[in-house]
Amino acid sequence: xxxxxxxxxxxxxxxxxxxxxxxxxxxxxxxxxxxxxxxxxxxxxxxxxxxxxxxxxxxxxxxxxxxxxxxxxxxxxxxxxxxxxxxxxxxxxxxxxxxxxxxxxxxxxxxxxxxxxxxxxxxxxxxxxxxxxxxxxxxxxxxxxxxxxxxxxxxxxxxxxxxxxxxxxxxxxxxxxxxxxxxxxxxxxxxxxxxxxxxxxxxxxxxxxxxxxxxxxxxxxxxxxxxxxxxxxxxxxxxxxxxxxxxxxxxxxxxxxxxxxxxxxxxxxxxxxxxxxxxxxxxxxxxxxxxxxxxxxxxxxxxxxxxxxxxxxxxxxxxxxxxxxxxxxxxxxxxxxxxxxxxxxxxxxxxxxxxxxxxxxxxxxxxxxxxxxxxxxxxxxxxxxxxxxxxxxxxxxxxxxx
Ligand SMILES: Cc1cc2nc3c(=O)[nH]c(=O)nc-3n(C[C@H](O)[C@H](O)[C@H](O)COP(=O)(O)OP(=O)(O)OC[C@H]3O[C@@H](n4cnc5c(N)ncnc54)[C@H](O)[C@@H]3O)c2cc1C
Numbered sequence: 501x502x503x504x505x506x507x508x509x510x511x512x513x514x515x516x517x518x519x520x521x522x523x524x525x526x527x528x529x530x531x532x533x534x535x536x537x538x539x540x541x542x543x544x545x546x547x548x549x550x551x552x553x554x555x556x557x558x559x560x561x562x563x564x565x566x567x568x569x570x571x572x573x574x575x576x577x578x579x580x581x582x583x584x585x586x587x588x589x590x591x592x593x594x595x596x597x598x599x600x601x602x603x604x605x606x607x608x609x610x611x612x613x614x615x616x617x618x619x620x621x622x623x624x625x626x627x628x629x630x631x632x633x634x635x636x637x638x639x640x641x642x643x644x645x646x647x648x649x650x651x652x653x654x655x656x657x658x659x660x661x662x663x664x665x666x667x668x669x670x671x672x673x674x675x676x677x678x679x680x681x682x683x684x685x686x687x688x689x690x691x692x693x694x695x696x697x698x699x700x701x702x703x704x705x706x707x708x709x710x711x712x713x714x715x716x717x718x719x720x721x722x723x724x725x726x727x728x729x730x731x732x733x734x735x736x737x738x739x740x741x742x743x744x745x746x747x748x749x750x751x752x753x754x755x756x757x758x759x760x761x762x763x764x765x766x767x768x769x770x771x772x773x774x775x776x777x778x779x780x781x782x783x784x785x786x787x788x789x790x791x792x793x794x795x796x797x798x799x800x801x802x803x804x805x806x807x808x809x810x811x812x813x814x815x816x817x818x819x820x821x822x823x824x825x826x827x828x829x830x831x832x833x834x835x836x837x838x839x840x841x842x843x844x845x846x847x848x849x850x851x852x853x854x855x856x857x858x859x860x861x862x863x864x865x866x867x868x869x870x871x872x873x874x875x876x877x878x879x880x881x882x883x884x885x886x887x888x889x890x891x892x893x894x895x896x897x898x899x900x901x902x
Contacts, residue, residue, distance in 0.1 A: 506604035507532050509810060510595055512585045513611030514538035515547065516796055517777025517803035519566050521609045522577045524807020534577045535603060537595070539584030540632060548796050550636045551657055552827045555643070555664035563633055585612070588752040590770050607810055610749070610760050610768070610775040611803060614742035614794060619652055622715045627738040630657055642735040643670050650723065650731070652711050653739035654681045656826050659698070661737060663828040666701045673704040673733060675711055675723065685835050686871040687845030689852045690859060694828065701829050706731070742794065744779045757781060759792040764817035766806040776806040785817050795824040821886045831855050834879055837869030837886045846892060848899045849875055860895035867895050
């Protein structure tokens, strides 16, 4: 069965990027039908909350929905939950779903995000991870057992889950390959502060420790590390990164290279097919290379941008300054721009050890990014500086005395 009249804009993925694209289409004046499909049964919720307030507090509070039903009805946006795309036919302009139906499109937006990279035990069991509201229930269940929880991965998710569980009094062990957590994003000094923050809150950290195998035992799990040690632990949650959700596009003709490859405007190599959000690897006009971000605000902004381009039949380049934040033990760390390997990390304001600071990252007097904690006013300043292509000297000059 072919659904839709073929003039529809079909958006695959009803989360930050997909829903923003739908809104952008209406904002830009698109009057035709918009169909958004998603494989999740209840898509479209505040995903960052999963590893923060929703896990740190006891109870079964649900994540906040991104849109109300009225919002969708008012704008005439049809959402098809529980409809996963399993294939794409670019010649006949059809998306094929897990129900076996074909949805016809005139324009298509790919907004399928990423999936958690699986860690599989030697017994063939995939360890739990935290990406969806269903995963949240499983993670909560680990927390109520009273036993320690071990996190494999000291990235954003592993650290946030560790912090949330510690706030609930659950003992945690974090195993990370890196010597210092998030150092690539915030620099060594802030990463040391983050590490010490976890230690001060009673987390056990095994850093510089690569996991080589996980085996299920009668009492829990045995985790083998590259240095030869074996840790015997109870529950384990994996947070070792993610992979773009592009399986359904394999062989479709849409160019894939660690994500869906797009030009600066969000167009893929296939006319009428666009991509936005975590799944999109977008050409950065300033750097002349493709970049893919897994940032909430980016997904929203790029989704809207693609929707507007589509509605207005324009190809405006997407040039927003990347932004991501993380919350750990009551501290919100904001990261703007993109710190690069080898960058100098200058303390512009405050003092890192106190948890109130502004760091500028860059090299050769070029400003590449900023890490801001507790000095929220600096966010606006640094956004402007980064947008304007400012120098490290400009960043130093923009410091506000305490
Ligand atoms: C626990 C957690 C905490 C986070 N915290 C932060 C944070 O503090 N700050 C920050 O900046 N970012 C954070 N992020 C990242 C942020 O959530 C993502 O950048 C954002 O969700 C990306 O939005 P998206 O719409 O591109 O993709 P997603 O939110 O991943 O949505 C993709 C949607 O597509 C659907 N889908 C996938 N495949 C198919 C298919 N074949 N057919 C139909 N539908 C499909 C999925 O079900 C999903 O609903 C966090 C992520 C997680 C998991």
